[in-house]
Amino acid sequence: MTAIALARQLGRSVAITLLESEEIGTVGVGEATIPTIHWFNQLIGLDEAAFLRATGATYKLGIEFVDWARPAHRYFHPFGHYGAALPGVAFHHRWLRARAEGLDLPLAALSLTTQAALAGRFAKPAAEQRSILSTLGYAYHFDAGRYAAHLRGLAEAAGVVRVEGRLAAVERDAGSGRVTALTTQRGERLAGELFVDCSGFRALLIAGEMGARYDDWSRWLMCDRAVAVPSAATRPTLPYTRSTARAGGWQWRIPLQHRTGNGYVYASPFLSDDEAAATLLAHLDGAALGEPRFLRFTAGARPEPWRGNVVAIGLAAGFLEPLESTSIHLIQSGIAKLLTLFPERGDDAALAARYNRLMTAEMERIRDFLILHYHAQRGKAEPLWEACRAMALPEALQGREALYRRGGRLMLEADELFREASWLAVLEGQGIAAEGYHPLAAALDGGANIKQVRALAALIARAAPTLPTHDDALVAAMG
Numbered sequence: 001m002t003a004i005a006l007a008r009q010l011g012r013s014v015a016i017t018l019l020e021s022e023e024i025g026t027v028g029v030g031e032a033t034i035p036t037i038h039w040f041n042q043l044i045g046l047d048e049a050a051f052l053r054a055t056g057a058t059y060k061l062g063i064e065f066v067d068w069a070r071p072a073h074r075y076f077h078p079f080g081h082y083g084a085a086l087p088g089v090a091f092h093h094r095w096l097r098a099r100a101e102g103l104d105l106p107l108a109a110l111s112l113t114t115q116a117a118l119a120g121r122f123a124k125p126a127a128e129q130r131s132i133l134s135t136l137g138y139a140y141h142f143d144a145g146r147y148a149a150h151l152r153g154l155a156e157a158a159g160v161v162r163v164e165g166r167l168a169a170v171e172r173d174a175g176s177g178r179v180t181a182l183t184t185q186r187g188e189r190l191a192g193e194l195f196v197d198c199s200g201f202r203a204l205l206i207a208g209e210m211g212a213r214y215d216d217w218s219r220w221l222m223c224d225r226a227v228a229v230p231s232a233a234t235r236p237t238l239p240y241t242r243s244t245a246r247a248g249g250w251q252w253r254i255p256l257q258h259r260t261g262n263g264y265v266y267a268s269p270f271l272s273d274d275e276a277a278a279t280l281l282a283h284l285d286g287a288a289l290g291e292p293r294f295l296r297f298t299a300g301a302r303p304e305p306w307r308g309n310v311v312a313i314g315l316a317a318g319f320l321e322p323l324e325s326t327s328i329h330l331i332q333s334g335i336a337k338l339l340t341l342f343p344e345r346g347d348d349a350a351l352a353a354r355y356n357r358l359m360t361a362e363m364e365r366i367r368d369f370l371i372l373h374y375h376a377q378r379g380k381a382e383p384l385w386e387a388c389r390a391m392a393l394p395e396a397l398q399g400r401e402a403l404y405r406r407g408g409r410l411m412l413e414a415d416e417l418f419r420e421a422s423w424l425a426v427l428e429g430q431g432i433a434a435e436g437y438h439p440l441a442a443a444l445d446g447g448a449n450i451k452q453v454r455a456l457a458a459l460i461a462r463a464a465p466t467l468p469t470h471d472d473a474l475v476a477a478m479g
Helices: 002-013 037-043 048-055 091-100 112-118 144-157 273-282 327-340 349-375 383-390 395-407 420-429 446-466 470-477
Strands: 017-020 058-060 062-066 074-078 139-141 161-164 167-172 179-184 189-191 195-197 225-232 241-246 249-255 259-266 293-296 310-312
Touching: 002 037, 002 144, 002 327, 037 139, 037 327, 048 144, 048 470, 058 470, 062 112, 074 112, 074 420, 091 446, 112 446, 144 161, 225 273, 249 273, 259 273, 310 327, 327 349, 349 383, 349 395, 349 420, 395 420
Parallel strands: 017 161, 062 241, 195 310
Antiparallel strands: 058 139, 062 074, 167 179, 179 189, 225 259, 225 293, 241 249, 249 259
16 A cells, blocks of 8 residues: 555655565455545545455445444444534534434434445435535445555556565664665565565564554553454345444454455453354354454554654554554555655654654544443443443543533544544444533524424435445446
8 A cells, every 4th residue: 555655646756665475464354444545545546446346345334333332232333424514503413402302313313324324225425515415425345455466566557666575684774773775585685765664563674673662552442352254245235344342342244245354353351262263153144264363463553653764554553453444544644644744865853753743643533532432331241341441541532521421512633533423423322422512502493403403314214215225336336
């Protein structure tokens, strides 16, 4: 992803060499994305039809959370907007006022994206802002291995020189500590000015050579392992990811055209590997297509993903479990920031400091959004969930929750990844209800407001069944 993005944007003004080994597999559990994937695909000029065919991709309208807030409870985190853009105050405050005045209408009824997803239907957002279809939003599920292979071909066509091999040695300047060259096990020497570390959890350059530390966040995000297995595809293909809470963590289900991706993310102090694998295999929708594969990780981030002339992208920079499908986004975000701050030379302390501040802030905000899912739940007696309810929260998350409880305020920074609809879906879905609403909503005519909210729900209920089925939409998109 980094190679093709740099090649497309920098052209032949920068020589890009990629050292990669066929012997080293990819982690490959990040098969679900969020809508920022559109920015990246446009950046590299990806043809959607070819991409859908090459990667076995499906559309994703959001995530269904099963048994998270409490046993036998479901809610949906949609991509897209709630209600409609009306003047005066954010739409959710209109809904909060109507609810306070007796309107018994769930939040999900005010999201066309949610209703379409649960009906197995799909459409892309309409450009006409007055259309209810403009409130839709979507991303993709895809086979990460196939996606990498597809991008490899595009990168090489764009001028990236790919060297097959494994890293044997790193040369560094004795005075500055800058990395000057890599040597492969075959003895090839690859000199350069800027080095991008995409070596995953091993972080061969950023940690192994540059000594960048790793901040452990497992006191908040306690899951430290995952077991994954593909299963046979089922029809119809659902246009959303499903996350189901289990005793020791949670299980994902990601539908692709040719198979279904499944995994169990769990906390090893509370669950053994054998128990995790047995639970996963017992809850597949189709026949398993392989043996369970285990991964180990520690949630956290490097506060200096750019140090000297080395920039870490992806897992080498940090890891936040895939609960909200942010791993691929964080790769894209690192790439975007690197392009914006691309140095004239291999290293620039001021640019690196800016990059590090931006990435750290983004990682912390996403971390807090994930923590929200874990701690705001009740009725679950298993030790992991009891520990999550009892844990001390980051100060910023405490403040966000307090503001929402008191008056429905969603206080976000301009550059935050998860916007108002996402926080609203998860706060309300996890049982954190607002006790009030914005004063601007209090100025509305109460009866007229309730009628307007009801009318929007009725419009959404009529619109959802008219959309194409997800499978028909896929066939049409692939030509």
